[in-house]
Amino acid sequence: MRTRKGLVQAVTRDYQLWIMILPAIIVILIFNYIPMYGIQLAFRDYDFSKGLTGGEWRGLAYFRQFIDSYLFTDLMRNTFLISLASIVLGFPAPIILALILNQIRRKKMKQLMQTTVYLPHFISVIVLVGMLNVLLSAETGVVGHLMKSIGLGHINLLASTGTFIPVYVLSDIWQHCGWNSIIYLAALSTVDPQLYDAARIDGASRWQTIRFIDIPALVPTIIILFILSMGNILSTGFEKIFLMQNSLNLPVSEVIATYVYKIGIVSSQFSLASAIGLFNTVINFIFLFAMNTISKRVSETSLF
Amino acid sequence: MPSTQGAGLSSHSTRPSIGGTGPSIQGAPPPINGNRPRLNGKELAFKITLGLLCTFIFLIIVYPLYFIVIASFSDSTLVATGKVWLFPKNISFFGYQEIFKDMRIWTGYRNTVFYTLFGTLVNMLFTLPAAYVLSRREFRARKAIMFLFVVTMFFNGGLIPTYLLMKDLQLTNTIWVFIIPFCVNVFYLIIARTFFESSLPQELYEAAVMDGCSHFTFFFKVALPLSKAMISVIGLYYLVGHWNDFFTALIYIRNNNLQPLQIILRDILLSNQVFAGGAGTGGDAGGYAQRYADQIKYGVIIVSTLPILVIYPFIQKYFEKGVMIGSIKG
Numbered sequence: 212m213r214t215r216k217g218l219v220q221a222v223t224r225d226y227q228l229w230i231m232i233l234p235a236i237i238v239i240l241i242f243n244y245i246p247m248y249g250i251q252l253a254f255r256d257y258d259f260s261k262g263l264t265g266g267e268w269r270g271l272a273y274f275r276q277f278i279d280s281y282l283f284t285d286l287m288r289n290t291f292l293i294s295l296a297s298i299v300l301g302f303p304a305p306i307i308l309a310l311i312l313n314q315i316r317r318k319k320m321k322q323l324m325q326t327t328v329y330l331p332h333f334i335s336v337i338v339l340v341g342m343l344n345v346l347l348s349a350e351t352g353v354v355g356h357l358m359k360s361i362g363l364g365h366i367n368l369l370a371s372t373g374t375f376i377p378v379y380v381l382s383d384i385w386q387h388c389g390w391n392s393i394i395y396l397a398a399l400s401t402v403d404p405q406l407y408d409a410a411r412i413d414g415a416s417r418w419q420t421i422r423f424i425d426i427p428a429l430v431p432t433i434i435i436l437f438i439l440s441m442g443n444i445l446s447t448g449f450e451k452i453f454l455m456q457n458s459l460n461l462p463v464s465e466v467i468a469t470y471v472y473k474i475g476i477v478s479s480q481f482s483l484a485s486a487i488g489l490f491n492t493v494i495n496f497i498f499l500f501a502m503n504t505i506s507k508r509v510s511e512t513s514l515f
Numbered sequence: 516m517p518s519t520q521g522a523g524l525s526s527h528s529t530r531p532s533i534g535g536t537g538p539s540i541q542g543a544p545p546p547i548n549g550n551r552p553r554l555n556g557k558e559l560a561f562k563i564t565l566g567l568l569c570t571f572i573f574l575i576i577v578y579p580l581y582f583i584v585i586a587s588f589s590d591s592t593l594v595a596t597g598k599v600w601l602f603p604k605n606i607s608f609f610g611y612q613e614i615f616k617d618m619r620i621w622t623g624y625r626n627t628v629f630y631t632l633f634g635t636l637v638n639m640l641f642t643l644p645a646a647y648v649l650s651r652r653e654f655r656a657r658k659a660i661m662f663l664f665v666v667t668m669f670f671n672g673g674l675i676p677t678y679l680l681m682k683d684l685q686l687t688n689t690i691w692v693f694i695i696p697f698c699v700n701v702f703y704l705i706i707a708r709t710f711f712e713s714s715l716p717q718e719l720y721e722a723a724v725m726d727g728c729s730h731f732t733f734f735f736k737v738a739l740p741l742s743k744a745m746i747s748v749i750g751l752y753y754l755v756g757h758w759n760d761f762f763t764a765l766i767y768i769r770n771n772n773l774q775p776l777q778i779i780l781r782d783i784l785l786s787n788q789v790f791a792g793g794a795g796t797g798g799d800a801g802g803y804a805q806r807y808a809d810q811i812k813y814g815v816i817i818v819s820t821l822p823i824l825v826i827y828p829f830i831q832k833y834f835e836k837g838v839m840i841g842s843i844k845g
Binding site: 225227229231234235236238239244245249252257262263311314323324325326327328329331333334336337338342344345346348350353355359360389416418442450454471472475476481484485488491492499 | 558573575576579583647649667670674676679680731734755813819828
């Protein structure tokens with residue numbers, strides 16, 4: 212029963228609630244909404260004395276400057292390629308892993324496997340890139356020695372334009388695949404066990420139970436996560452790419468996010484960097500909406 | 516319906532509806548085939564494939580970690596020439612000695628521990644009460660405030676406007692930049708709200724009100740004690756986030772005394788700065804140092820990851836629970 216207990220009591224009640232939520236509201240307004248307001252910097256000259264929104268209005272000049280710059284095609288291509296490779300290889304990996312883990316019958320074994328696959332997620336991105344540096348080094352790394360011993364010769368995996376994307380994507384799978392599989396495992400755990408029994412009585416093989424019970428049970432989760440990952444297609448892993456960059460792989464590793472950092476924070480061209488950042492956000496949004504619409508039509512599952 | 520031995524294939528066409536929608540399975544077609552022995556050839560092949568796959572996954576994750584451990588206390592020359600594979604050889608703790616002499620690492624450690632503990636505490640102080648309020652159906656502004664929060668998950672001002680705001684607020688080069696700007700994570704807030712909503716029945720609150728309970732007392736005396744699982748999961752997420760954060764320091768911190776461990780690690784692991792400053796290597800730095808560069812790196816990886824590895828077994832049981840909490844409704 213929802214009672215109205217009179218105005219006085221309602222106000223007393225609400226006043227305590229307001230006190231509890233006010234700090235969060237203030238923080239969100241300051242640190243999330245003021246920067247949104249500051250987006251207009253992308254259309255203005257930045258003026259040190261007048262702050263975020265005081266400079267002269269320049270319209271789309273900074274967007275044009277970015278699109279006309281010689282780096283534009285390279286940046287777009289790199290960003291798309293890295294995102295695409297991450298999605299094509301990285302997105303199915305946790306699904307497959309969850310299906311595999313879900314098939315392990317022995318409880319101890321399953322526990323051990325899960326503990327193992329979650330572990331790399333807790334390694335910081337800097338330590339991970341540090342590990343890549345020492346392990347993949349062509350001269351002294353264990354992978355370098357391995358490649359030499361099976362006759363693949365002397366390739367510096369970290370400093371060659373051809374291997375940057377594979378190293379980036381595979382190490383990402385190594386690190387996060389297990390962790391990302393948790394959500395699929397959770398979805399699988401909601402499947403009614405009677406379904407498996409029924410299928411077994413029907414003579415279904417283990418493979419068939421995966422194909423006809425497990426995978427369909429995962430579809431809604433898969434779609435939601437896929438839409439979300441499409442919304443991030445142009446903002447993939449700034450931190451890791453930034454740390455993995457060196458002068459030799461720069462032609463394939465410079466992406467929009469790292470460029471924004473260099474233009475904005477390092478060389479203080481605030482307006483141009485804001486414009487590039489906004490350009491990035493808008494394209495992300497278009498992808499998110501497009502995928503959401505398609506998904507709504509096809510499967511009736513959508514984010515909004 | 517003709518039943519064939521090749522049930523494996525025919526079932527594809529005869530039972531397309533299985534699992535299409537979960538609940539409707541009760542009305543699945545009748546059995547195609549009689550009972551089959553449980554462990555036939557196919558089952559066995561499946562088991563072997565599964566075993567091999569699991570072994571492969573296990574090794575590929577564990578070996579790099581194991582290798583770093585043995586490399587960190589093996590003779591660096593043997594490691595560099597590829598002689599160390601399975602067991603440490605010519606055990607030497609030179610790398611660790613150098614690390615323990617390096618003050619930067621300890622400063623970084625101290626800073627990171629402080630930012631992590633204090634930051635997580637502030638996170639909880641801001642997130643939990645707000646989540647509780649948003650879970651109360653009688654709170655009128657609930658929907659509007661929720662919308663205000665959720666928008667920030669999909670849209671933000673971007674790097675530069677945020678950076679300039681921090682500068683204007685004079686937060687750069689202070690410890691507060693690690694604590695205040697990120698003290699509410701909307702995603703975790705939603706997880707907490709969903710948990711409060713589903714685990715605290717309305718009747719409980721009404722009964723408490725009858726006994727003269729205010730929102731404050733209800734929150735502290737009833738809601739929090741009933742939510743230990745969720746609190747530990749969210750605390751863990753925040754904790755790991757703070758521990759691994761280097762981006763904040765990269766952008767907002769110039770002062771060496773405030774640098775967190777991750778930035779120090781970057782200097783050592785990626786910029787090879789162990790030797791630029793000498794770090795106790797003495798006179799003939801050059802070649803002498805280069806020989807041990809990698810050993811120090813292996814050791815640094817261990818020393819910096821150790822805290823997480825130590826608490827990992829204790830926190831692991833919460834992972835799945837946490838995701839389950841997050842995935843109920845939305």
